[in-house]
Amino acid sequence: MKKNVLLRSFCIIALFSFKATAQTESLQTDTSRVPVLIETPSFYNYNFQYKQRLDSIQKNVPLKYNEVVQKYIDIYSKRKEMIGKMLGLAGYYFPIFEQALRSYNIPEEIKYLPVIESAMDPHAVSKVGATGLWQFMFSTARDYGLNMDNFVDERKDPVQASYAAAAYFRDAYAEFGDWLLAIAAYNCGKGNVTRAIAKANSRDFWEIRPFLPLETRNYVPAFIAAMYMMNFSRAHQIQKQSSTLAIKTDTIQVNRFVSLGDLAEALKVEEELLCGLNPSYKKKIVNGTPEIPKRIIMPRVSLESFAMIYEVLNNSQTGVDTRVVLAANDDRRLGKRKKELSGNVTAYHKVKAGQNLLTIANKYHVEVQDLKVWNNLKSSQIVPGQRLIVSKHANPDKAAAVKTSKQYISYKADGRHSQQGGKI
Secondary structure (H helix, E strand, O other), rough: HHOOOOOOOHHHHHHOOOOOOOOOHHHHHHOOOOOOOOOOOOOOOOOOOHHHHHHHOOOOOOOOOOOHHHHHHHHHHHHHHHHHHHHHHHHHHHHHHHHHHHOOOOOOOHHHHHHHHHOOOOEEEEOOOOEEOEEEEOOOHHOOOOOOEOOEEEEOHHHHHHHHHHHHHHHHHHHHOOOOHHHHHHHOOHHHHHHHHHHHHOOOHHHHHHHHOOOHHHHHHHHHHHHHHHHOHHOOOOOOOOOOOOEEEEEEEEEEEHHHHHHHHEEEEEHHHHHHHHOOOOOOEEEEOOOOEEEEEEOOOOHHHHHHHHHHOOOOOOOOOOHHHHHHHOOHHHHHHHHHHHOOOOOEEEEEEEEEEHHHHHHHHHHHHHHHHOOOOOOOOOOOOOOEEEEOOOOOEEEEOOOOOOEEEEEOOOOOOOOOOOOO
16 A cells, blocks of 8 residues: 555656756747746745836836836847847838838837737737737638738738738727736737736736736736846857848839749749738739739849839749739728629538638638638548638639739839838
């Protein structure tokens, strides 16, 4: 009997030791997501210098120094390579964020959120599907005017997504009247924050914090710590890394389909660089139309070189039937012309054996996520014979590619891309 008890005790101790080791490993290797602190750490290393530094950069968002913030400073100060990389990216992305936030009178400090949201990677996708620098969920992105279709995901567009994020913070602050609560709502939703306020009978983040989801409890102090690290990196021996995006840029608008590969060849730059400046185009094709011209960010060129680029843009052959794409685009943005093309009717599809959501989405030039939303699907499982809505305005793929005629491009030589073509 005693041997059995000892054996069970040993197994329990070993199990807890394994879990502790796994949590430590996760904390060390996961450099993009906010590390999770299960318990509030003991405050054994209060640092008055850290507090003074936070006080020195505080403007509109309260930057409280406490044991949780200290713990995240400790974590991020060890991630020197990650912080150094983001310091390099900040030179390119922060002016974009600042312009969008300014347009909605949102505090400039909010520009640091993508540091903890996505590690400033426009292609970042969370385990629940949040996408882009600002990590928008599909439905929220739609609510704030971002478009996701077979060619573009504007959650990955630094300009468009930044204006959408600014609009969200405008609404959240109007509801809560507190920037830390607005930041918390950005992570867990306004409903969770409202319920936490009711339970705590307070509108102070640090008082309602125990009633918020675990991730959100850590999210706000992680934001404060990230803001600290981005401002005082040198004090922690962190050097800024150079970024390929640290270049002067120009903006053009095109009203036809353009291949980023063809344009990169004309510019004599790496295709990877041009795609990095235009991360929202899924197929490396800019799907501009007369109704919705699209923006291209490119390295600045001389006026002499631009004549050749103009010719390439007008003769780029993408192998895409623009009529089909026009019919599949979002009717909110195409208006009357879109309705004429689509017939303004709901389209259905009967699932056949061997088909899945991806093959059906490709057939109708929509997203898998669209199909899930339109049909209230909680998973990707479908069965033969099932009737699916494939769009209220969709045309199946019928024709081979056609060559479009020459059309115009507009050029903005401002050295910094702007919100041209924006919706917010």
